[in-house]
Amino acid sequence: MSMLPSDAEDRLLANAKRLADACQASGVEQWDLVGFQSYGHELDIEAGKITMASGGGEGGFGLRLVDHGRFGFAHLVDVSGAERAVKQALDIANKSPSVNGFVLPSAQPAETVGGRFDPSLLDVSPEDLLEQADGVLSEVASLDERAVVTGGGVGISATASCFMSSEGILSSGITTSHGIGLQVTIDANGELTSSYQGESSRKKLAEIPDCIGRAVHWAQVTQNPLEVESEPVDAPVLMTSEGFSPLFSMVVPPALTGEKMVRKESFWSDKLGQQVLNGTLTVLDDGLLEGGMSSGARDAEGVPRQRRTLIENGRLSSMLWSTRDAAQQVAEGRIDAAASTGSACSGGHQAPPSTGCTELFLTSSEASRSRIDLLETMQEGFIVNSVMGAHTANPSSGDFSVTTSAILKVENGEIVGALKQAGLSGNLAKALNGHVLLGDEVRRQGSYSSGSMHLPDVLLMNGLRVNPA
Amino acid sequence: MVMAATPGTNHMPSTGRYLDQDRVRKALGHAQELGATYAEVRVMSLTESTVAMRDGVLERAIPGQELGMTLRVLADGAWGVHSTTDLASLNDQIESTTRLAKAVAARRSPKDRAVALADVPIIVDEQHWRSVLDVRHTELDVKMELMNDLYRGATGHDDVVSVRAGWSDEHLHTELMTTEGMDRVWSFQRSLIHGMVTARRDGEVVSYRTRHGGQGGLEVIQACDLVELGEQAQRAALRLLTAERAPSGKMPLIADRDLTGVYIHEALGHPCEADLVAAGDSCLDGKLGHQIGNEIVTVVDDPTMMGGYGAYPVDDEGVDTREKVLIKNGVLTEYLNHRETAHHFGVDPNGGARAQDGLHHPLVRMSNTMIQGGHHADMDELMEDIEYGVYACGTRGGQVDTGRGSFQFAAQEAWLIENGELTRPLKDVSVSGLTLQILKNVDGLTRDAMLASPGFCGKGQTVPVGDGGPVMRIREALVG
Numbered sequence: 001m002s003m004l005p006s007d008a009e010d011r012l013l014a015n016a017k018r019l020a021d022a023c024q025a026s027g028v029e030q031w032d033l034v035g036f037q038s039y040g041h042e043l044d045i046e047a048g049k050i051t052m053a054s055g056g057g058e059g060g061f062g063l064r065l066v067d068h069g070r071f072g073f074a075h076l077v078d079v080s081g082a083e084r085a086v087k088q089a090l091d092i093a094n095k096s097p098s099v100n101g102f103v104l105p106s107a108q109p110a111e112t113v114g115g116r117f118d119p120s121l122l123d124v125s126p127e128d129l130l131e132q133a134d135g136v137l138s139e140v141a142s143l144d145e146r147a148v149v150t151g152g153g154v155g156i157s158a159t160a161s162c163f164m165s166s167e168g169i170l171s172s173g174i175t176t177s178h179g180i181g182l183q184v185t186i187d188a189n190g191e192l193t194s195s196y197q198g199e200s201s202r203k204k205l206a207e208i209p210d211c212i213g214r215a216v217h218w219a220q221v222t223q224n225p226l227e228v229e230s231e232p233v234d235a236p237v238l239m240t241s242e243g244f245s246p247l248f249s250m251v252v253p254p255a256l257t258g259e260k261m262v263r264k265e266s267f268w269s270d271k272l273g274q275q276v277l278n279g280t281l282t283v284l285d286d287g288l289l290e291g292g293m294s295s296g297a298r299d300a301e302g303v304p305r306q307r308r309t310l311i312e313n314g315r316l317s318s319m320l321w322s323t324r325d326a327a328q329q330v331a332e333g334r335i336d337a338a339a340s341t342g343s344a345c346s347g348g349h350q351a352p353p354s355t356g357c358t359e360l361f362l363t364s365s366e367a368s369r370s371r372i373d374l375l376e377t378m379q380e381g382f383i384v385n386s387v388m389g390a391h392t393a394n395p396s397s398g399d400f401s402v403t404t405s406a407i408l409k410v411e412n413g414e415i416v417g418a419l420k421q422a423g424l425s426g427n428l429a430k431a432l433n434g435h436v437l438l439g440d441e442v443r444r445q446g447s448y449s450s451g452s453m454h455l456p457d458v459l460l461m462n463g464l465r466v467n468p469a
Numbered sequence: 470m471v472m473a474a475t476p477g478t479n480h481m482p483s484t485g486r487y488l489d490q491d492r493v494r495k496a497l498g499h500a501q502e503l504g505a506t507y508a509e510v511r512v513m514s515l516t517e518s519t520v521a522m523r524d525g526v527l528e529r530a531i532p533g534q535e536l537g538m539t540l541r542v543l544a545d546g547a548w549g550v551h552s553t554t555d556l557a558s559l560n561d562q563i564e565s566t567t568r569l570a571k572a573v574a575a576r577r578s579p580k581d582r583a584v585a586l587a588d589v590p591i592i593v594d595e596q597h598w599r600s601v602l603d604v605r606h607t608e609l610d611v612k613m614e615l616m617n618d619l620y621r622g623a624t625g626h627d628d629v630v631s632v633r634a635g636w637s638d639e640h641l642h643t644e645l646m647t648t649e650g651m652d653r654v655w656s657f658q659r660s661l662i663h664g665m666v667t668a669r670r671d672g673e674v675v676s677y678r679t680r681h682g683g684q685g686g687l688e689v690i691q692a693c694d695l696v697e698l699g700e701q702a703q704r705a706a707l708r709l710l711t712a713e714r715a716p717s718g719k720m721p722l723i724a725d726r727d728l729t730g731v732y733i734h735e736a737l738g739h740p741c742e743a744d745l746v747a748a749g750d751s752c753l754d755g756k757l758g759h760q761i762g763n764e765i766v767t768v769v770d771d772p773t774m775m776g777g778y779g780a781y782p783v784d785d786e787g788v789d790t791r792e793k794v795l796i797k798n799g800v801l802t803e804y805l806n807h808r809e810t811a812h813h814f815g816v817d818p819n820g821g822a823r824a825q826d827g828l829h830h831p832l833v834r835m836s837n838t839m840i841q842g843g844h845h846a847d848m849d850e851l852m853e854d855i856e857y858g859v860y861a862c863g864t865r866g867g868q869v870d871t872g873r874g875s876f877q878f879a880a881q882e883a884w885l886i887e888n889g890e891l892t893r894p895l896k897d898v899s900v901s902g903l904t905l906q907i908l909k910n911v912d913g914l915t916r917d918a919m920l921a922s923p924g925f926c927g928k929g930q931t932v933p934v935g936d937g938g939p940v941m942r943i944r945e946a947l948v949g
Contacts, residue, residue, distance in 0.1 A: 043573075046748040049581050053569040054550035056562075058537065058828050075533040077554050092530045095609055126569050130576060150750040150872065185750065185872055192752075194872050230947070232717035264630050265667050267674055350533055388868040389899060392879035396667060396674040401715070401899035401949040403877035405870055421875050423717065423901055423949030467717045469901065469947050 002122045003039050004158040009172055012037050012059075012160045015079045019061055020164055022082035026065070026090060030104040032165035032302060033063040036349050040157030041126045043133050045182070048148045050133050053126050059160075060349040065089045069098035069331075071324070073352040102327035105340065107168040110304035115291030118203040121176040124156050132180075132207055139208045140184055143216040150194065152182035169302035177293070178205045184215040186223060193222040193418075195406060196386065197242065198446070202291050214242075218385050218406055225420040226409060232467040236381035237424065238374055238410070241455045245445035246390030247400055251428045252283070253357045253449040254395045256310050257343075258319040258326065262334040267398050267429050268316055276316045276429070278436040280364045283311040285320070285451070287342055289359040293444070294451040300346035300353035308341055313365060314433075322355040345450040356450030361442070362458070368440035374459045376413045377437060382466050383408040383415065384424060391448055398429035407466075423467035431463035486654065487512050487536070487556065488644050496559050497648045500542050503567040507543040507586060509647040511785060512536070512556065513827030516605055520612050520636035525620045530609055537827025542566045545574030546583020552828040587811035587818050589788050591650045596782045598657035598775075600686025604638035607687045612636050615690055619664045619679075622699020626668075628707060632699070633665045638686070643827075645787045655783045659933060660689040661923055664699060666706040675709035675896070677702050677863070677881055682923040683935070684780040705863070705882055712896035715883060715948060721858035722900060722946040723851055726921040728861050728880055730936025733768055733840050734926065735867040735876040736904045741770075741795050741803075742821075742833040742928075743810035745871050752874025752904055753801060762799040762908030765843050769794050770805060772820060772836035777935035778923030779836035781823070786831055790820035795838075799908070807833050825930035832928060840938030843914025851913045851942040858886040859948050861898050864922070874904040899949045913942030 005011070016035045023031035037059030044052040062075040063085060072093030074085040133154050140147050155178075162172035181198030195218035197211040239247075260266040268276050277283070287305030289295040299305055301323050310318050322344035329335050344353035369377070385406040393400035407419045439457030447453050493510050500508035515535045521528040539552045540562055549570030551562040577583065616634035623632040642656040661682030668675050679702040681693040724732060745751040753761070771792040772781050784790055786808050793803050804814065807822035810833060822831035845851050852860070863881030870876070883898040884891040902910075920937035 046744070046750075047581075049578070050573050050576055051584070052548040052550060052830070053573045054548075054552065054830065055566075055569070056539075056550075056552035056828070058552065058554050060535070060554070071529075073529060073531050075531065075535075077534070077536055081534065088532045092532070092609065095530070095613075096527050127572060130572055134576060148749065150748050183750070183872075187749070192872050194750075194870065230719055264669050265674060265676075269674075350535075351531065352529055388870060388875070388901075389866070389877040389879055392865040392867070392877075392899065394676070394865075394897060396676045397897075399714075399897040401879060401897050403868075403875065403899070403901035403949070405873055405875050421873075421901065421903070423899065423947060425717065425897070425899070425949045465717060465949075467947065467949050469903075 003041065003124065004122050004174065008037060008160040009174060012162050013172055016061065016162050016164050018079045019063055019082045022086045023063060023065065026086045028065045028067050028090060030066040030166045031063060032104055032163065033061055034300065034346060034349055035061045035162045036159055038157050038159040040155060041129055042153055042155035043129050044153045045133060045149050046151055048137065050130065055126060062349040062352065063089060064352050065093050066102065066104055067093050069100055069102045070094065070096040072096060075350045099328045100331040102324055104165055104167050105301055105303045105323050108304055110297040111288055113288050113290060113295050113297050116175045116202045116296065118176045120204050121156050121178055122158055129154050129156065135207050136212055139212050140216055143213065144186065144220060146186045146188050147184050147216050147219060150183050150185040154180045163298060163302055165302050171298055175202060177202055180205060180209055180211065182212065182215050184219045186219045188223060191223055193219050195219045200293065202293065221408060222406055222418040226417040228419060228468045230468050232465055234465050236378045236459065236461045237464045237466065238378055238381065238383045238457060238459045240383065240385045240457050241443040241445060243384040243386050244458045245453045245455055246387060246448060247393055247428055248455060249447040249449050249453050250390050250393045251395050251398050253360060253451065256320050256357065257355045258321040258338055259329060259355060261319050262329050265396060267396065271316050274316060275314045277311055277314040277432045278434065279314040280366045281311065281314055281432065281436060282309060282363045284309050284361045284363065285357045285359065286361060287358040292359045292452065294358040299342045299344040301340065301344040303340045303342045303344065305342045305358065320355050320357060322353055325355050358451045359454060360451055361454040364438040368438050368456060370440055371457060374437055374439055374457060375410055378410055378459060379413050381410050383410060387424060398427045400428060401425035419468050421469040424464060426464040431460045434463050435461035486644060487514060488646060490646065490652065493559065493646045496563050497646065499563050500567055501648055503564060504571065505542045505544045505567050505648065507648055509541050509645060510538065510559065511643065511645045511827065512538040514642045515639055515826060517639040520609065520616065522613065522616050522620065522634045524632055525617055527613060535826065539827060539830055540566055541830055542570045543584060544570035546585065547574035547577065548584060549573065550830050584809055585812045586808040589808060589818055592787065593652045595654040597655065598782050600658045600688065602687035604658050604660055604686045605640050615662065615695055618695035619662065619699040622696035623664060623666045623703045626703060626707065628668045628670045628710060629666060629703060630669045631667045635663045637661045647787065651787045653783055653787045657684060657782060658686050659684050659778060660686060662690050662695065664702055666702045668706040668710055670710045673710060675706055677706040677709060680922040683776045683778050685776060708894045709882055709896050712882065712894040715859065715895040715898040717949055719945050719947055721855045722943045722948060723848065723858065723860045724941045725862035726919065726937050726940065727864045728878065729840055729938035729941040730921045731864040731867045731878045733938060734835060734838050734934065734936045735869040735878055736907060737768055737795065738770065738835045738838045739869045740871045740874060740904055741805050743804035743806045743814060744833040746804055747810050747813050750872045752872065756801050759801055760799050761801050761905060762796055763911050764799040765914055766796055766799050766908060766911050767841040768796040768839065769841065770835050770838045774837040774920065774935065777837035777920050779934035781836065784820040784822040785824040786822040788818045788820045788822065793819050805833050805835065807831055823932050825932055829930050832930060834928065834932050835926060835934050837920055837935035839918055839920065840914065840941065842916045842918035842939045845913050845915045847915055848940045851915065851940060852886055853889040855886045856888055859895065859898060860884045860886055860891055861900065875901065876904060877901040901947050901949065907943060907946060910944040910946065911941060912944045915939040
């Protein structure tokens, strides 16, 4: 039996139409609405075994009304409450300030973005997931008989979504996803080490995804830590894609939003056209990425998504705008002109659109290097594969001070062993403006802000301090 | 689109019911006929409101009503769970969810224990913690006026580039029915106001966050001097503009109430969650009855602490709440439990089961977690014999690796302590350590313990919590 009812999209659209009728009947100038309905199966794994199987469906609608530049928003699950939600949103609009020039976007043609729906996932049953989880547990045991999966799980989902507006935009579709995340622990010789690794895709993952091997590997290599002096040291740090992503996503995407730039709340405010990163580095947001977790034909306001270079060869070249942010900042005189870059992100049905990235890539104009090459360049320093406390990094300044228990010491270009724990601090924006080299394998990572991060290993030669415990 | 069987478009009266009791009893009975040893249906309705203002101007206000239901079936010693917004679909899910539980059970190896639940009193009742001023009847204008008080306190300096104020309130209504005959309904409210002051000077951008809130309605926010809260935040943001980077290394640390709360939440609270202990993912496994901290350290977790942001009348398995003493004079005395872990460890459940909402199953969670007060009169007394150290205050959050027992938490601002005096302001201070080492390094606590700012805790699901304690001194901590 398919995970998704065959008429899921039709039912979603029928309910959206009911909401749209309520908006229309209210006499409001403009409106838009989003609707979601997800279905899925999930398995929890703890202490080396599958402990729970769960499934279900959830969804709802968010509607935004705009009247004379004022907007109001409300969300609901049950569209029998449409009239009340419309009234609530209108009441709020009436109390909101008018943003001169804020109108909802008109309908524009949008490219189709493929690879976001894998029909084979619809036929994956809970029993199939149980088979996959069994296989994963066996694989972990075969890689290291000491290794135990102490947490995590496997899940699949299918989501029907729709967007509808008074300006004639109507889009709907179905996306799928398959994800796995595992905490692997090795408790040996009185030393407990662990590593969390995960992977997700719009398409069906391999039965044994690569993240399984990485989780076991990092739990293994951090065993038997070195005895080191607890003295802070400024040193090069090779951050794996997994270790770098939480800090990068906490600091860089917010700094690239137009609103923060013009409000002087970004460390890159007033630096458009200036060198802000190492001259080899480029940051690109690919809203049209095939198979992306956050890409798509249209953004959360119905504007066509774009592929946009934000930092080119180290120079800040662009920023991210949604329609409302752009109108507001122009109306308030902070910038002469701004227009949507198709960067409105949905916070689900419970929040109006915000501004953010979709599929952010960090690339280098220099030839990418293998990890061995990077270690050879580094000579003396550290490799960090995960950090604790990335969410405490300061997005206003780029400063961070985090802790890692997945850190290896490098001497003469060779890994000599693990540290039990260390502090890691610095300023990420400044470190990325120093000597930076990128690895040759890009992996997609989740994000603390919006969108996905497509990052290789990143060798930061300057600007970081390591403080062994 | 599945539809929620909401009883209408009006807010539910707190004494009303979403669940059709006869229908649910039949559905649960059907699960038993199919071989379930236990089954429950829990529905939660959330009436919520969030408001955001910037520089005294409304940015957005979001009213919302969410409803979710979770069916849990225990069969052959394993769980099957189904969550949905479609209350009417309950009957259709009984068979598949029971089958799912049995499929999980069939994969259990002989060495693994079957899931079983500790016995609890079977209660049929309603408990409603009524707010003095019900959040559902609070007009947007009233909220905006209070948020503007915070704004007025925080603005008015050339270096302040923006002041954001936020509001969140919620009315939670939960119903739980089980195959054991439990039939409980409870409701309560939470309110929160928060602000962020961003300041900029010579290209340097800093921000400072402040929060006030707790269990209850509008009266919780009205009890706070919001102008003063804003003024404090402005002063702190301006201090950060002149603050230096913190020194790195091991040194004495004094933590204010906020940071003491986050420390005890991360370093001790999480490793005390019995689901993590049972999964082999806690450094406190096997440590019950052991001295794990200095004898001045006593820690409680208490959902009955009325007014605390982590307070709740009944846990999400229908178990009455009570104070849990996690550490008594440095000795680990109790884990936080739900029914499954309580059976595993052979103890009574202690009301630690919490679910984020109606669409999530309960996990073992903290509520209001505090270190109790000690014997020092004030911070000056704690500081007087420190030659070189750090006083850190306010929290930017923390994180823990419960298995290794390593944790990290970050302060909003800090001062250098030199020869018993606060000298220079510092920024970006974080503290890390190992639970089993640092609890023994706590060597000073002021007398006056109380809950600090409200917070949120993530463990796959997000729940509101209260943390706090007295001002605390740690003899040696790794400052970054």
